[in-house]
Amino acid sequence: MFPPITLEILVLCLGLLLLLVESFTNNPDKRILAKCAILGLLCLFIGSFFVEGNPALESIAPGSFWHFYSADSAALFFKRIALLTTVGVLIMSMDYQQVLAKFIPSSRPGAGLGEFFCLPLFTCTGLMFMASATDLILAFVALELVTISFYVLVAYMRGNAATLEAGVKYLILGALSTGFVVYGITWIFGLTGETNLAKVATKLALLEGSDTAILFSLLLVLVGLGFKVAAVPFQGWVPDVYQGAPTPVTAFLSIGSKSAGFLLLLRVLEPFLGVASIQAKVLCILTLIAGATLLFGNLAALTQDNFKRLLAYSSIGHAGYLLVAVASIGTKASSFGSIGSTIGFYLFGYLLMTLLSFLVLNIVSIHSRGDDIIQFNGLAKRSPFLAYALLASMSSLAGIPFTVGFYGKFLVFAQAINAHQYVLLALGIITVAAGFYFYLRVVAAMWWQDPAIVTPIPISPLTKIAIVLLVAGIFIFGVCPKPILTLLSPLAAL
C-alpha cells in the first residue's frame, strides 16, 4: 500500500525520463520509447489497485494536501481510465509513426518523432490530477496541463494543413473556454471566499438572496466544461479538430478529455445542486444542454462520409447520453445505483468501444487512402479480424445487448425514467434509432460492398492483443457489469 499521489508522480517522472532518453540517444526508431511508456503505465495501472484511500476526515490538518486532493473510489476509477486510455493511445501511435514521419520535415530519420510518445504521459498526469481534484485551483491547474499538452499533440503534424487548422482551432477555443472557467472560479471565490468544493458547498447553502450571482458563476464554469466534454452549444470545434488531429490524439481527446471533464462536472455541480432555491433552474439548464447535445450529435452524424468525423459526432452524441444521466440527478433515490456510478460505467464502456474503433480506423486508414467510410468497403474480405472487431465496437456504440454500450444506455435510460425526464427520453428514442443508422452504415460498408483495395492489412502483435482484449472487454462487461459497478459502488457522490 502506498499513497495515491505516487501514481501521478511516477507517471510524470516516466514522462520526463523518456523525454531525456529521447534527447540523448540516436536510435532512429522511437517506438522503443512508447514500449517503455506502455510497460510503465501498465505497472502503474496494476499499482492503482494497491493505493491507500482517503485519510479519515478528522485527521486532516488544516491547510493539508488532502484539502484539494481526494483518492475516493471515483477518483481512482477515473485515474485507471486515464491510464488505460493512454496505453491505447500509445499503441495506436506506434502504428501511426509512419504517417507522422511523412508530415514532419526533418533532417535525419526519426527526428521530431520521439516527443509524440512522451507527451501523452503529461496529458495522462493532468487527467489523473483532474480526477482527484476537490479544489477548484488544483482542478484548474490539472485542466491546463491537459489542455496545453493537447495543444502540442493536436498540431503535431506541422506539414499537414488540416492538422494545423485543427491546432489553431483547438488553441483558440481551448484558451477561450479556459478563460470562462477561470472567470467562473473567481466568481465562486468571490461569493464564498473558498475554493475547496466541500467548503464551497456549505457556504453556498448558507448564502441568501444571491441566486443570480450563484447561477452566473455556475454558468461560466459550465461553459468552460461544456467545451471539454463537447456539449452543445460548445461543440463547434469538435468535428474539425477531431478530423485534423493525428488519429491517436483524436482518440485521446475523445476519451480522456471527456471522462475527466465529466467527473469534474459532477464534482462542481454537487455544491450548486445543494442550493435548494436554484436547483430547479440548474436542472433545467442541464436538461436543455443534454437535449440539444443528444439531438445535434446524433442527427448531424447521419450525413457524415468520413469515419473520423463520424466518430467526432458520435462523441458529441455520447456526451448527450451522459448529460441525460447528469440531468436526471434528483432527490429521489433510484433502484439503479447512483448517477455517479451510471456515468462511470458509461464512460468505461465508452473507453472500450471508442478506443477499439479508433484502433481499427487507425490501421485501416494507414493501409488505405484516407479515413472515409468508403475505405472500409469490403473490409470483411480484406481483414475479417478487423471487420469483426469493428462490428463489435459499432454494435456496442449503437447499443446492442450483450455489449457494454447497451448496459450503459440501459442505466442512463433507467435513471432518466426514474427522474421522469420524459422529454429527454423521447429525444433518446429518436437518437438511438439515428445511431443505429450511422453506426451500421460502417457495418454495411464492410460486408455489403466489395473492397477497392485487396491487399491484406498487416497488424502488429501489440495492436492485435489490444484489439482482442478490448473486444473481450466489450462482451464480458456487457454480460456481467458487476465488477465495474462494484469498483464504483462506494461512490457516495450524487
Added chain:
Amino acid sequence: MLTILLLVPIIGAIALLSGNGDRRMAKLCAAIQAAITLVLWFGYDRTKAGFQFTSASDPLLPGLDLRFALGVDGLSLLLLLLTSIVTLAAFWMAPNVEKRPGLFDACVLLISAGITGAFISQDLFFFYAFHELALIPTFLMIGIWGSGERQSAAWKITIYLALGSIILLIGLVDLFLAIPEANRSFDLEKLQALAGLHIIPVQAQLRPWCFLMVGFGVLVSLFPFHSWAPSGYASAPTPVAMLHAGVLKKFGLYGIIRLVVPLLPDASKQVVFGSWTALDLLLIALLGNILYVGLVTLAQRKLDYIIAYSSVMHMGYIFLGIASLNMIGLSGASLLMFSHGLSVAALFAICGALRDREGSLSLERLGGAAKALPFLGICFTLATFASIGLPGFANFASEVMVFFGAFQNPGNSFIRLATILSLWGVVISAVYMLRAHKSVFLGQPTDSSTKWVDLTGTPRIALGALLTLLLLGGFFPKYFLSYLKPTLEAVLR
C-alpha cells in the same frame, strides 16, 4: 439443459465465423437443438404451473434482482418447440450460397439462438436482450444475400426494429419502476406471481401499457407500425424469412401475454382520449391489421409479398385473442402463435424454393408449377389451407377459439363488433391465398417450369414435418392446450 440448448447454436456460430465447419455442422447444431427441445417437451410436467428446468446465476447488478436465469413453462415451451422445428426446417430448405457460406449459416444460428434465448429466459433483462441478438445477423443477411430491394429493406427492418426495441426497453423499465419497491424483481416468475394482486395503482398502469404496446406492437408489426415487415420478409433469404415471420415476431406477443396481461390488467379499460379506451384503440389497430392489410394483400402481384402481407394480417387475430382477456381467447391466441409460425414458415420455405427455380415471384411469370413440382404443389396447397384456417389444421382450432373468446368478452361492446368484422378477414385471406395458389401452381405451365426439379430427400421431410405438426395441432388441439392451461391460468388470475 437449457444452458446447453442456448450454447449449442452460439458455439456453432462462433466456429462457423472463425472459418471452421460447413452447412453440415450447422445442421447438426439445429438437430441437437431440436432433440433437446423434444426431451424438454416430453419431460415437462404439464400439471404444474410455473417454470421448470430452471437455473440461475448470482445477481449481476449490485442491489438488483437481475440474474442470468433460464426456465420454461408451458407457453415458452410451445414457442421453443416452434423455434427448434422452424430452425431445423430453415437449414434444410436454405439455398446453397456461394458468397461466404460460413457467415450465412452462422447468422441463421445466431438468429435462432437469440429467439431461443428470449423464450427460455426467466429474467426480464435477458428476455429483452436475447431478442436483439437477432438484429445484426438479420441486417447482414438481408443486405448480403437478400433479393430485390435488399439494401433498403435491410435498413428499414433494422431501424424500425431498433426503434421498437428502444421504446420497449423504456416501457419495461417504466413497468419495473411502477411496481412498488418491495416487489421489484427482474424474475418473470416473481412478476407473474403479482398477477391478480392489482399491485400497480390503476392510474399508473396506462403509461407503461402504452410504451409496451407500441414497443411490442412494432416488433409484431401491429398496424400502423407494420410497414417494415412486408418488404423485409420479401427480400430476406429463405431461412431469415422463415425464422423472422414464423418465430421472431411471436416474441412481442409472448411478451404481451407474459407481462402486459398479468401486470397491467386495468390499463385497457382506461380512457386515453375522448371516450376511447386503450382497448378500443388496440381493437382499431388490430382491425387495421386484419381488414386494411388484408385488402392490401389482395392487391399484391408477387407471391413473396402476398405471404409477407398475410403474415402481418394474421397478427390481428392473435391480438384479438389477447384483447379478449379470457382463458379461451388467450389459449386461442397462444395456439395461433404456434400454428401461424408453422404455416408461414412452410409458405416462405416453398416461396424460397420457387425463387431458386424462377428468380422472380411475380404471379404473371409463374403458372402450372404443380406439373413439374408435384410435391411442392401439395405442400403449398396444405399450407394455404392451414393459413386460411380450414378445419383439420391447428390454425382453425385456434382461430375459432380466438373468435369465441373475443365474442364472449362482456366488458366491452366494441369487441363484439370487432370480432364480427374480423371474421371477414377469413374471407379475404381465402381469396388471396387461393388466387395465388391458382396462378402459381395451376393453369398452363410456363416454358421455364418444364426444366424444374422437385424437392427431394431431406427437404421433403423438413417441409413435411411442419405440415404434420399443423395437422396434429388441428386434430389434437387439446394435447397442446394442456401445456398452456396452467400457465395461462396464472396469467389471468
